[in-house]
Amino acid sequence: MAEPMGFYTDTTVCIGCKACEVACKEWNQLPSTNGGLNTLSGDSYDNTRRLDGIHWRHVKFIEQFTDDRKDGRWLLMSDVCKHCVNAPCLEVCPTGAIIRTEFDTVVIQSDTCNGCRDCIAACPFGVIEVNPASGTAQKCTLCYDRLQGGMEPACSKACPTQSIQFGTIRDLRNRAQKRVEQLHQTGEKRAYLYGADEKMLGGLNSFYLLVDKPEVYGLPPDPKMPTRNLKSGSWFSVFGALAVGLMGIINFRNRGAGEHDQEERR
Amino acid sequence: MNTVPSSTYFSAPPEWGWLIVFYFFFGGLAGGTYFLAVLIDLFGRAEDRPLARLGYYIAFPCVVLSGLLLTLDLGRPLRLWHMLIESNTWRPMFKLWSPMSVGSWALLIFGIFSLISFLGALVEDDRLEWPAGRRVRPPGVLSGLIGVIGGLFGFYVAGYTGVLLAVTNRPIWSDTPLLGMLFVVSAASISAALMILLAQRSRWTMPGVLALHRMDAWVVALEFVVLIAVMISLGPVFRAWLSAWGLLLFFGVIVVGMLLPLWLYWRKQSGDLNLTTEAALVLVGGFILRLVIVFSAQGV
Numbered sequence: 001m002a003e004p005m006g007f008y009t010d011t012t013v014c015i016g017c018k019a020c021e022v023a024c025k026e027w028n029q030l031p032s033t034n035g036g037l038n039t040l041s042g043d044s045y046d047n048t049r050r051l052d053g054i055h056w057r058h059v060k061f062i063e064q065f066t067d068d069r070k071d072g073r074w075l076l077m078s079d080v081c082k083h084c085v086n087a088p089c090l091e092v093c094p095t096g097a098i099i100r101t102e103f104d105t106v107v108i109q110s111d112t113c114n115g116c117r118d119c120i121a122a123c124p125f126g127v128i129e130v131n132p133a134s135g136t137a138q139k140c141t142l143c144y145d146r147l148q149g150g151m152e153p154a155c156s157k158a159c160p161t162q163s164i165q166f167g168t169i170r171d172l173r174n175r176a177q178k179r180v181e182q183l184h185q186t187g188e189k190r191a192y193l194y195g196a197d198e199k200m201l202g203g204l205n206s207f208y209l210l211v212d213k214p215e216v217y218g219l220p221p222d223p224k225m226p227t228r229n230l231k232s233g234s235w236f237s238v239f240g241a242l243a244v245g246l247m248g249i250i251n252f253r254n255r256g257a258g259e260h261d262q263e264e265r266r
Numbered sequence: 267m268n269t270v271p272s273s274t275y276f277s278a279p280p281e282w283g284w285l286i287v288f289y290f291f292f293g294g295l296a297g298g299t300y301f302l303a304v305l306i307d308l309f310g311r312a313e314d315r316p317l318a319r320l321g322y323y324i325a326f327p328c329v330v331l332s333g334l335l336l337t338l339d340l341g342r343p344l345r346l347w348h349m350l351i352e353s354n355t356w357r358p359m360f361k362l363w364s365p366m367s368v369g370s371w372a373l374l375i376f377g378i379f380s381l382i383s384f385l386g387a388l389v390e391d392d393r394l395e396w397p398a399g400r401r402v403r404p405p406g407v408l409s410g411l412i413g414v415i416g417g418l419f420g421f422y423v424a425g426y427t428g429v430l431l432a433v434t435n436r437p438i439w440s441d442t443p444l445l446g447m448l449f450v451v452s453a454a455s456i457s458a459a460l461m462i463l464l465a466q467r468s469r470w471t472m473p474g475v476l477a478l479h480r481m482d483a484w485v486v487a488l489e490f491v492v493l494i495a496v497m498i499s500l501g502p503v504f505r506a507w508l509s510a511w512g513l514l515l516f517f518g519v520i521v522v523g524m525l526l527p528l529w530l531y532w533r534k535q536s537g538d539l540n541l542t543t544e545a546a547l548v549l550v551g552g553f554i555l556r557l558v559i560v561f562s563a564q565g566v
């Protein structure tokens with residue numbers, strides 16, 4: 001296996017230009033919404049709203065202003081699949097369509113997926129949705145085809161501010177750590193890394209530098225694996241079946257005197 | 267957005283809609299009626315056997331319908347077989363830790379068992395000429411074996427859907443480990459109700475119907491307890507049901523589907539009308555239960 005590859009996204013330098021969104025759509029030949037007839041989202045400069053089957057990159061605009069708008073800041077973040085090391089989507093997929101590649105990224109094989117949508121419910125980040133053109137679940141592939149050809153992904157290539165950086169995970173983590181220290185030194189004490197170590201789903205191969213709580217960016221503070229409920233859920237079901245079975249046996253075995261009384265009354 | 271009750275609030279809804287609600291209902295009926303029929307075969311008396319056959323007559327059509335609903339719900343229905351066979355290697359596809367994967371196999375195997383029992387019931391009723399079919403019906407080792415294995419798969423089909431919902435990251439579904447248990451118990455209650463309803467329509471008066479009726483009251487009471495446990499186990503996520511869905515859950519499921527039938531049962535008025543009303547109410551409640559659970563978690 002090649003070295004694990006991924007994205008490091010420094011949200012503090014994102015300018016919200018959406019070059020990544022456009023580059024992604026171009027390379028992956030994803031259609032526009034409503035055939036290009038877009039409606040305003042009413043949510044700042046956002047017009048694609050969320051990640052889905054035809055939006056594999058999505059720039060979030062979070063406005064934090066005081067009521068009189070004298071003070072405030074923008075939080076901008078280019079969202080994408082996190083390529084989780086322990087990927088919830090991959091874990092549940094019943095067709096084996098979701099695979100881990102030689103670059104340690106997570107890819108949905110569209111010719112295998114049958115559109116059952118289990119992965120959509122499993123991804124803690126709301127990344128996957130069905131692409132209406134294919135009827136299958138789709139998301140960022142971390143440009144698997146470009147990686148195989150020795151190129152970097154389209155979005156990071158297009159990003160004019162280096163907010164999205166591509167490289168080996170080891171390298172990216174070093175770079176990100178240095179950036180956090182630099183920000184702390186210059187007074188931005190809120191800067192921290194999200195998903196850059198094994199604690200979160202074994203590590204996010206697309207991790208983030210943030211300056212506010214994850215929830216503010218629409219990210220789960222504590223994402224978990226779906227199978228956390230598998231054992232307990234199964235055991236409780238077995239107890240349920242045992243209880244029902246017992247009720248059945250008691251009622252069909254010992255038909256007490258009461259029953260016969262009732263029968264006679266009938 | 268700054269404070270959410272659970273980290274599950276950032277996932278996306280899979281858009282499982284009416285087809286899945288109906289699947290959960292008919293899948294529950296298929297597994298539940300088979301499970302009850304096996305119980306009656308194994309522990310009931312010989313004169314109750316028509317009631318067991320009724321269970322098998324319901325189970326098979328319901329499992330066929332379930333398969334159909336599931337297939338129609340896929341984005342690519344013709345790729346249904348990808349759940350069972352790896353499409354690029356032709357090897358069997360099986361993931362022990364994915365309820366949807368195990369469930370696909372379980373549905374297939376249960377389908378085969380319910381077909382065998384369905385045919386066996388037809389033979390016993392003299393509606394089908396198939397000499398070997400007699401051996402499928404009790405007494406006998408073979409019939410017992412088929413019943414026990416088929417019944418276990420029936421239980422799985424009735425309950426795995428709840429576990430499947432729990433093995434995701436959606437609010438409500440994955441915030442409690444009890445949905446599988448709730449679905450199992452509810453499958454038993456709606457299945458007993460449907461069997462009572464159909465037995466009454468055929469004017470059967472065998473004592474088994476009364477036993478089934480009494481059992482159903484017990485099961486509905488248990489279901490009530492489990493539903494309350496589900497609500498408690500949700501913790502702060504219970505907030506999601508402080509909505510129209512919660513109202514529907516309270517009136518449609520708890521009042522109409524549980525308390526009312528239990529009250530009717532305890533009034534102990536015998537007579538056909540009463541059994542029918544209770545059974546119908548339990549069925550309605552069981553349907554609304556699945557509807558609320560499927561849709562309420564997707565609106566969050």
Ligand code: SF4
Nearest residue numbers: 081082083084089123
């Ligand atoms: S972010 Fe979601 S879609 Fe991406 S690998 Fe993780 S679970 Fe899968």
Ligand code: SF4
Nearest residue numbers: 093113114116117119
């Ligand atoms: S929708 Fe496709 S990729 Fe997602 S779980 Fe189902 S088969 Fe797998």
